[in-house]
Amino acid sequence: MEGDRAEFKFSEVLRKKILARVQFQTIRLDELVDDIMNYFKDNYLVGEVVQCTLNNNDYFARIVDIIPDSWSMNNESTRQQQSQQQPSSSEVPRQPNGRLRFPDAFLHPSEEESNHMLSLGGRMYKVQLIDEKGRSLEEYIRTVGQYSIRRERESFNRHNVQCFIRECFYRDNYVGAPWLIKPNIAQYYCIDSTLPQHLQEAQNDFLKSNKRRKLMQTRTTDDRMAERKAKKEESMLQKAKLKEERERQKEERKRQVAVKYPLEDLDLPIYRKDPSLNWLLVDMSPQKCDSKEIIIPYPSGGRSLRPMPHKESSIPPELFDSFLSVWSFLTVFAEPLKVSAYSVDEFEGALFHNTHQPKATVLVEYNACLLNVIINERNDDTSNEIINGDAVDQYIEDLEEQEESDEEDTKEERKPVLPTVERGWRDKEHLRISSRWDHKELRASTERRGWESSLIGCLNDVATPDMIPDLNEILQHLVPRSNSTAAEREKRYPTLSLKQKLDILGFLVNVVNESNLIKNYMEYCQEQLSEYRKQKIELNKESKALSFRRIEMDKRDRAEKRAKGNNGEEEEEEHLDSSDSSDHSDNESDESDSSEDQNLSREGRHQSRQEKLKQKQREREEMEHMRKKVHAEQREVAKAKNQEQKNKANERRKLEEEEKILKKKEEHLERCMRRYMTLRIRPLGKDRFYNQYIYLDNIGVSNTYGTGRLYVHSPTDADIQLLLERDYMTDLPERHYGYGGGRSFVLKLMKDQGLVEESEWLENRMNELISGNPSEYKGWWKYYSEPEEIEQLLSWLNPKGIRESKLKNELLKQQANIIDSIKKRITASTKPAEPETPKRTTRAKSASKN
Template sequence: MVLFKRKPVRYLPHPYIDDQECDVWVVSESNEVFTSYDAYLERMDFFKSKRFTCEVTGRSGLTFFDALRSEQAGSKEIDEAFPQALREPVLRRVQFSTTSRIDNLVEEVFNEFKNDFYPGELVTIILNDSSRLNGRVRDKAKFAEIRGPDGSVSRRAFSRYFVRIIDRPDEEALVDDQHIARDRKIFTKQMLRSFIKNAVTREGWIGAPWLVKPEIAERFRIDTNVPPQLQYSSKVAAKKAEKRNASMEQQDGMFGIWQPNKFPELKPAPKARKSQQHHSQEQIHPTARPYHAPYPDPGLLPRSWDLMQHPPPPPPEQYFPYLPGYSNPYLPPNGHYYPPPQPPPQPMPPKQQVVVEVPPPPPPPPIKYPIDDLDVEPVRDGTHRPALKFITEEQCSDRKQMENVIPGLKEENIGLLLETWNTLNVYCQVLKLDSFTFDDFVDAMLFSSADIDCEMFVEVHCAILKQLVKGENEDEGAIQISLPDLPDPDESEEESEEEESKLPTPTPEPEYPAKRTRSSLNKVKFAEPEPEPIEEDEVETVPHRAAEMFDEYGWIDRLRKRDFSKGGWELVMVGLLHQLAGRPRLTDVCVKILTHLAPLDAEPTIDTARTQYSTMDLNLRAEALQIICQLFLETKTVKDFLEDMSNTMTQYRKNKIEHQRARKEALAKLKELQIERRLLAPEPEKSPSPVPELEDAMDVDKTEEGDISIPDSEDEERLLTRSLRRGTDRAAERKRKREEEQERREKAAEAKQNKGSKEYQKVLKQIEKEREKVRAAEDAIIVIDGDLREADCPRTRVLGKDRFCNRYWWFERNAMPYGGLPDSSTADADYANGRLWVQGPDDMEREGFIEIPKQDQDAYYRRFQMTPAERKVMEEGPTRLNNAKQWGFYDTAEELDMLIGWLESRGVREVKLQKELSGQRDVIIKHMEKRAAYLVPREKSEEPPARMSTRTKAYFDDKTHRCLRWRNTTAIAELGHRHVDPPPKPRPRGKKNAVIEESKPASKALPVLNRQGKPVTRQEDDDAMIQEKVAD
């Protein structure tokens, strides 16, 4: 804005024009309209006077038009020079700032932003070898400060930036604050000052806040509602209240006895009777004077402004003649009479006078955190949630994100894979399966070959199927699940024969009307019977031949006999899915799978089922496996296992309480022993003896008044003491006395130590014993906590939700060991899943928090200048999850730290999630690193590989397909064979066989191990019983 006398020029309002045909004159630069040519010329003369100042450059002595052009050019130059990425953050920082001087404001903003960078900003990367590269900030993450229990800073706050290198478009750099810089010419104090002066304004009263100009605030969506505590009315009310309180304190001080000393108010004496009368008249009629609106500043108006329309003059005063009978008539100087004035209102006595004061509005109460996450003020510094990684192609928008994609996987089947893997690993003891990693599981689901079978894929299906139907030697092959009935063709034929054998229903005779006529009888007689509605049988075309694959040997009988080899388990899956198609909820999925397993163009044989299953799509495999996993969870075996785990957890909690009680008792005993140790300790330990040098100094002060120094050592004694007669002899005497005193004290301490050494040593041994008890109890508590975590099997526990209701899953959090079973065939991987998974919000949460009604959106927009959906786009970045079927993950320590720093501790959901992630951080990072090391391609062995014959069977390297390394050692150890293999036939009893059995070496029965590699125990009373059972 152009300045005149250091104030913005006020433009004249548009006049009211009645006649639309009259001539007007316009100043285009100020958009002012004049109906008088003289007023227009006056205004132009005012604008052409060189008394104006450019606000941007500070140049003065310009005409209004020159200053306006200079300001526009300067503003354009500032807009082009100032970095685009810094404009919004700087303006948000300046908005409502109460720093009085603009120099101080510029200094504060510059110091705050000089080491802070924002996405989209051009920066310079400083490499370790001091070389520099130009880049553009793509992403930014802030890490909060971490303090230790003692309050010390264990990690300072810092930021990390993903920077795209300009000269290398396909490369990015991850740098911190120490390896990134900004060009000095881009962000300077002078440029920042010019930008702030051009973008903000402030009112003239003291303490007024800086306000961003409305047009700029609207462009950047900056809130322009001034807080109540920064408004001028609030400041005035506060000052008035302060003055009123001060005066009340002065008047009421000392119960009103001592009045404050004040100087008398001095007023000039009246000079004439006329002035006195006029003064009294003004006092009697304070409201009789007409009100005239003040004109604008005369310096801003032309001299011919009087030619334009003026406000109407006040009406003339009316005077009246002398009224007879009025004893005190008022006679003005002009000789006219008018009625006497009304008597002034009598003031009320001080005790009855009531002063009604409107108190200032109270300030808004402080916000008590935590509150709902979306009610927290959004952070507008350019940071957003770290980018997610995806495993489906449809979620990836960049080629760089394709490295983690699982080929052919659909978005809606990610949850099925994770759910199935989690179920198999949680109940691996029930299923008698070795644990396996999620990466190996996905590899097994993708593996397809007609020549070789993947043992993991086959064993998983066979283990689950065996739990659905008992073996023929167990409970007579009882079915453990409820199955829908299949239509029996024999029953349908019998029903049709019964319908044919039934007598035909006689046709009812026609009803004749009561009043019969010939015509009516003819109508009834020759009326054609109404045709019965023919029920059209909807002939549904079955798109598969699953029913034709079973004759007399059904899938249940095959499952009872455990006939799984050579396509047997695939045929069982076909029969099971065919029968489950009778459930309405599973009909579509089962028909889709059966269409591939038993197509119409193939023979309904066992070979067809085996071939089709080996070529089935990953998505169909995931859906089929998820169906039988859900059936497995309905069995009584799972219910018994969960009940057993519940009892085990109860026993674990009791043991934990016992260990906690033992720890508490040991700590109490340890405290008593520490007190006893201090009492029995030798003299130096109880209280240190005075320093001998200080005692010598006290002796010197007593004997020699002239010696002013205190010796600190024997070497300094000769230099510090004053040289007097016989000074050397006195020094030697003091040294001899000190040695004698020291020897005496040593002898006394030795005698006392010999006297109490036995008791003291005994106490020390007891202290060490109690400390060992405390350590043992704490170690036992840690082990029990791990056992409780692994025994918590009923459901997988989510870590928490963020502000947009995305769920965060660390599947190793409960119900399974962190690194899988220690005796698994792939235990060297030492991880289970190794990824932090993020699931999108479900439909109810999305509609309740993000896609809110229009009225709520408008209210939210008025508060934060954005809707919840726009906030989600801004704060989540380009990698967003829109529904519960979408998943993403993090697999590096840097991403986890950035996520913890992005979470807001003032929100109710994110404060819990942040606490969980911070508590599990070390474990999560450890197994993320284990996964990264496991997935690195293994180096080729130096020894030449053994030659294998591949003439009859294809060979697959387990380095390419890691799932082929997996073996089901648990089933072999407990059952003696794999699940896919038929059970061994029982040997016939006989003497020969008994001799053979005795000749075999007796193998010691292997104990069943739990997930830590320890023997499985249920509700053991103490550790001694466990060791006894292991020994047996």
Template sequence: MDFYKQRRFICQISGHSGLSFFEALKSELAGAQEVEEAFPNALKQPILRRVQFQTISRIDTLVDTIFEEFRSDYYPGEVVTVHVVTGDRLTGTVREKTHFGSKVLPDGTLSAPFSRYFVSLDGRPNEEAVVDDAHITRDRKIFTKQVLRSFIKKTVTREAWTGAPWLVKHDVAAIYNIDIRVPPHLRYESKAAERKQTQSQKKIGATDFDGMVGSFHGGNGPQARLPELKPAPKSHKSKQQQSQLAKSKQQPSLDPAPLNFIPTHFPPPPHPHPHPHFQPPPQIPFNSHPHAPPFMSHTFQANGPPQQVGPHFQNFHNSTFAFAPLASLPPAPPPPPPIKYPIEDLEVAPRVDGPKRPDLKYFSQDNPMIFGRPSAEGNGIHMSSIGQLLETWDTLNVYCQIFKLDSFTFDDFVEALQFTSEDVDCELFVEIHCAVLKILVNSEADDGKLQVQLPEMEDSDDEEEDSIEASAVPTPTPEPEPKPKGRATRSSLAKAEAEALQKAAEQPPEEPAGPVNTHRAAEMEDSIEWIEKLRKRDFKNGGWEAIMVGLLHQLSKDERHFADCEPLLVQLAPLDMEPTQETARLQYAKLDVNLRIKALQIICMLTAETKAIRGYMEESSEHMTMLRKEKIQFQRTKKDAHDALKKLNETRKALEPPPEPSPAPAVEKAAEKEASASVNGDVTMHDVEEEVQDSHGDEIMDSDEEAPPTRSLRRGLDRAAERKRKREAEQEKKAKAEAEPKVPKQSKALTKVLKDIQKLQDKIKECEEEIAILDNDLREADCPRTRVLGKDRFWNRYYWFERNGMPYSGLPTSSTADAGYANGCIWVQGPDDLEREGFIEMRPEWQDEYRYKFNMTVPERKVMEEGNTHVFNAHQWGYYEDPDSVEGLLNWLDARGNNELKLRKELQLYKDKIVTHMEKRKEYLNPSDEKSVDSSHKRMSTRGKQQPHVDHTAHRCLSWCNNTAINELGHLHSDQPRNRKPAKKAAPILPPAIEEERQTRSEAAKKQRKR
């Protein structure tokens, strides 16, 4: 607010500066009203038509142009002043205007155009003045540049890109019947394409054809540009090909004329073969000589006498090598502007024979498609209940810490809602209702305050009195028949009776005084007092069912909930049964699954108004802020580590010794020498020869006899190998000795750098792990709303409910955590009404336009591209449950559209998680034989708590147990709290405990990762 109070704003109408925002706004509104009243009505439409689509960028220049154009032009209906022949000035109103154009005079000049005006004079109804432009004026104060500028700024607008046209505002254009359709050449796409084409032409220069012709021309165009043109070698090549083709056709031998050829009767050029850097002198203009050929660059010279020029020209132009004159070529049309993707999804052209979307599966019993069968046939759930079912499951799992519930899978939840038994209670079904009801009203130990606002109920005494009065309505006493005047005869009595019957028939039947009772919920509520029962947490033996009846009955007093609550009350408190707690229990056990979903959805939505849920949202928001700050710190640390690592890598490269030359070249040289020697027939071995000579010398010194050559050679080879090894060892020692003084200094510095690099790499890895953990914590803490994966081209919404607000597989401490998934499906919701009416079921004229563009309407395209299954509105849902469908959906999505590009990115981001949980769900719903045998063996060996659950194999939902409530409260929600213990455990229910618990989720994940 301080910013708006600063005196830095300007009134665009008056130009006053130094105003606050509200003062400037008030001044602009007042100035706009003054301009609207002062500006002549007759000029509004012509000026707006003139301003529409103007491309003058500065408004001052636009105002000057419009003012100069209209200052001497007048329109019918405008108040003007005319100069009559007598010299008087009279006021009047322009009735008619006639414009005369220019006229061609005998000397060829044009006369100036002029206009003639018929003006009705004020005060002289029978007189009119016919004047021209020079004898008519308007009041100077009415039409000024300032007023015109204010009027234009008030009525037109302009987009923020270079070359954008001025556009009249839509509401003003509708008043004055001004076309608002922007011409194609003034749209942003055309302007952008035009600028790109201009830039490309500047870079490339002339086209290939223009360059070729320019290189041939002898005198056309500036000569300074000729050296810049490159296609001259192409032209020579093409001329050689032309001459070869001409020879193959047995035509006279033709040689291509040199560049800029001039016939022999013209003076020859001074330099027939100029230097590459030679600048040729100005040549004869094109076709300047009367006998020169029309295109010298296309002239060929025969090998015969040079005087015979004409026949060769005629032969050339009759051949296939002739070029059309440059002026006769049509200009190339500008290329269509390239489409900048992504664009609106339905504006992307349909793909011919493109992939179809994978078939949807329907969880409900009724199928929105005319053909096809539902995947869960016979489950009893209606399509109208699917949205409420998903909403309730998501709410209970996202806020399970507030409700003190173990998380549960979607399939177990559905099975619990379908479970009906008068003897066995489904713990999941009972605990959900009791946990939600406890949020609505505090316990007696916590002041027992009602946490939601409910409609007020009338007092029971007043209701009893009203019922007594309604039941004891006295029968109306019949009105006394009017006594007949005078003497009564039979005919007169019959006539009176007929009139009375006719009046009774004409009167409408009397409506009942009050509403008809369809249930006994009011009586049940009076006998139970559901709020007091809820404060005491009396849920056993039909207690929570009776509380539900009382709550629904009180909600039905609100018009918004009446239609939803009334069918439930008719079933839970029927007229033919006593209004008791036992009746509520029995009726709830037999309640239809769709009504169960509706009842649970009603009370779950009530919890959004409670302080517990709102406080949880606020704490989650603050927790997310803290997590984001922590993530930013890790990101900064990671960036600094990356920068330091880059510098250390440069230092390492500088400290590393140069790589030693590989011995491969020496080996190759030796091999070459051996190969050359083998070619000559001798294999030379230098070391062996030296050793042989030495051995010979030794033997000669010892004895005069010569040793056998073979034996001496063998000994020479042995000695040569030994000496060679010794020599190599000595060389290695020398090399090490030479390198020893330098290595220690380099190795210490290099070792230190390598250690620092390793530390930084570990630090970066640690930061990445922490950022990943924080991202997951942010995802789990994002609980205010369900995030949608995205929308497709037909505005269907795609949900993966594990996307935010909960762990991917539910709470790890849940009793059904071994399932390994939470929902395990991608749910597809149809478009809402606004999107359906605006984008799919459009107006007929819009559908015709779309058909003209793509040869089909949007509904036809939907049927063609979606395959065999569809969802048509927001009340219809489908789902995908197998990994192949996810892959097919990714192939079907077109990344050229805005919606599907975002949806595709989200699916690719979470694809691995989605596929994993789909597989986990499949294993959970269809366990293998080994797992089923193991699980049954475990159940048979257990005792105690699991002993009553005897039918777990038939109903998975019976395996769920609320461990969270047992650990935090010491008992289930449905059990009666123990004496004095709830008071001691009241502290953990407060919001600080919730905050501590929320923080421990991320801390536990960190500790687990660090282990």
């Protein structure tokens, strides 16, 4: 009957909404019921019959409309207008208990009730009173809040909702099946029952599998045999393919193992393996690969990206080479030059110092110490043509000869030999100012007083315009006018341009580099290096001896481990045999005991019970004696084994301590050798793209962190030519792992590895070299200044390449020193700035005087 169905316990409008919400849901029934109850708890529908509570009275009402939220902004004015049109509550007749009669209670709620309803907030509904038969009473309409209405609990509850879903929906028995409305219900309520695409696909898959299952159940024996045979053949074919692929991969691995590393970095096979084609190796040599549309299969090579180096510096790129070379020379030879070693940051800051007071101590010290070497060499009558002034005399003679030949050709009046630039090179004013510039050293005790005049004299008597291109402009700047005072000249040097300061220092460095002082010091350093190399040979012998001892220990331990395993198996077998024999002997003893008992019983118990007890006591004593003996032997064996293990552990611990001591000796020796590597500062190595990595610290005697950086320098023109030649290598021997490509391959690999800016510079330089008219080489300089960047760089380097294998080994040797310098620089940069004071210079050791 209809009255018994849960469907008809809800209003029609609510039924339709519940049906639409349940349709196509895929959750369980209990979760679905919870969802319906929660959703419709405070949501009421237009046309739904509800109970309305006013003045503690309940009325049946039908929802006529749902008021928007903006209604609450104007509800107060509306309520006031309604109150003006309707009679006041005092004029409405009441019951004896003070309550309003129906329907006045519905039409005239109390002011407190209305305010309470508005304060609760929530959605507002317009409802119309209905009678017992559900007919609308047109005049009885009012607006109420959602908390003043409710559904009948007898109809809207969990049980009825669950029964309603069961009556109107069905669900298939596969995972994720949706709740589907029954066709007659959908037709009655005009609800579309078309499945969404994703649910339709899931249902189709279920129907197909269900159909196959039914076919499997109805198939004959022959059909099953035929299908089984087909599956077997397909499986065998698949296995054959897999076996063939495994054989191919196995052969490929063998070929890879046959590759002898390290080899040319840009020819490493890892970049040319295609991971999408089972790591198929591609030969990308220019003769076999189109360079226009080149695609590198695996550009990362399984390694992280190279950390991006920094390039922030106030020194222009075109002057950075000169800047570093000057600082490096003055730091490396600080001991024989008798000057304190300053950090590269202090030197950089001093170059930009443009005021006379306070003085730029770094530049004063650097210029003065170089001038002192030249002064001493001139006083010792050196044979160096530049220092003793012969080069200047020769330059003047060449000018005279040139002018004489020009005069004969033109037959004109002879002009002066030297340029007539006012206050230029070899000007009389300059010669007057610096007439005695090389008579005495510039001492630190007098704060290097007069070093500017000595510099002017040196530039006139030692330098020529060929050595310093802007020599005239520099001298004109240093001497502001004729008959200038010393105070005026002292203010001029700080205002020189950065390039002019570096040109002066570069000239002084080049001159001093040829002096006897530097040559003698370099000979002394070479002697020290020879001595250290002998020590290194002895340390290498000790290292080989320790390695041999470790290898022998490892061999012995492995042999004992294998022997122990074999002994354990033999003991287990012996244990099983002994248990079998003991069981057998026990059985025999039981049998003998039983036979003896029978004999005793037949003989009438010839032995007394007391004698039996004595016999058993003797046997127990013998067994206890044997047990103690075996236990004592086992203790001795265990004690010997423990002692042997302790001896082995002590031996291995001693070996490890000797290795640590040897490692510390090697590190100390490396530091000492690096200190005396003054002959030439070489890069640590080059990466796959020929970028150079340069570490300038810990060479010579230094009381500062130096640079606190690892510098990266662009490839030289010679290295770039090697990259260009890769396009024309036609006589390469065949090899199974092939070759990397040429110019296009290198540039593409750089871009794929994130080195876009460097690849653009390299491409431009390549184009210039190909054109035949390249401009002057202007490389780039970058640096690493964080410990984490050094670790990331080591992870990026591939030791299977020739260049990066050497670079990585050198970086690992110097890693501790590099990180220590970086940390010192970071610490120094975080300290508060202190007023600059001249550092005490120390005299050179006696060895450097020779």
